[in-house]
Amino acid sequence: MATNKTFTMIKPDAVDAGNIGAITKMIEEAGFIIKAMKLTKLSSERAGEFYEVHKERPFYNDLCAYMSSGAIVPMILEKENAVEDFRTLIGATNPQDAAEGTIRNLFAKSIEANAIHGSDSDENASIEGSFFFAGTEMF
Ligand code: ADP
Ligand code: MG
Numbered sequence: 192m193a194t195n196k197t198f199t200m201i202k203p204d205a206v207d208a209g210n211i212g213a214i215t216k217m218i219e220e221a222g223f224i225i226k227a228m229k230l231t232k233l234s235s236e237r238a239g240e241f242y243e244v245h246k247e248r249p250f251y252n253d254l255c256a257y258m259s260s261g262a263i264v265p266m267i268l269e270k271e272n273a274v275e276d277f278r279t280l281i282g283a284t285n286p287q288d289a290a291e292g293t294i295r296n297l298f299a300k301s302i303e304a305n306a307i308h309g310s311d312s313d314e315n316a317s318i319e320g321s322f323f324f325a326g327t328e329m330f
Contacts, residue, residue: 197268224269295307
């Protein structure tokens with residue numbers, strides 16, 4: 192059954208480009224409520240753990256280096272049909288394929304530095320949210 196939460200993080204390219212405000216504005220205007228949020232940084236080990244499911248893929252080492260190269264903004268978001276609606280809001284993995292007006296279309300630099308993460312299932316939203324916010328109070 193669909194829950195009403197998803198997990199996202201603004202990636203280092205978008206934080207470095209000064210787009211935290213523009214992206215969170217889009218998220219809120221699309222009807223998502225921010226339930227948890229922080230500015231933090233991953234070690235390469237923690238990035239490796241987060242992207243464990245991709246460890247056999249050729250881009251895994253580069254991805255871990257990139258994701259630990261700068262600050263990120265992880266968030267837990269709430270909205271009806273959150274996981275699916277948020278994937279629609281961010282657009283395709285490769286910004287060249289991302290629909291017009293999506294976050295990746297507007298802000299991503301490349302298929303790797305693609306501005307933002309969005310969980311792909313309710314189960315992963317819960318696992319990924321706990322990875323950053325276990326024990327954090329939600330409002
Ligand atoms: P998504 O983030 O859209 O769910 P994936 O789960 O397939 O995409 O991949 C996780 C992340 O790995 C992507 O967001 C992107 O940063 C990176 N990535 C995916 N495919 C590639 C690729 N072919 N080359 C480099 N990096 C990639
Ligand atoms: Mg994914």
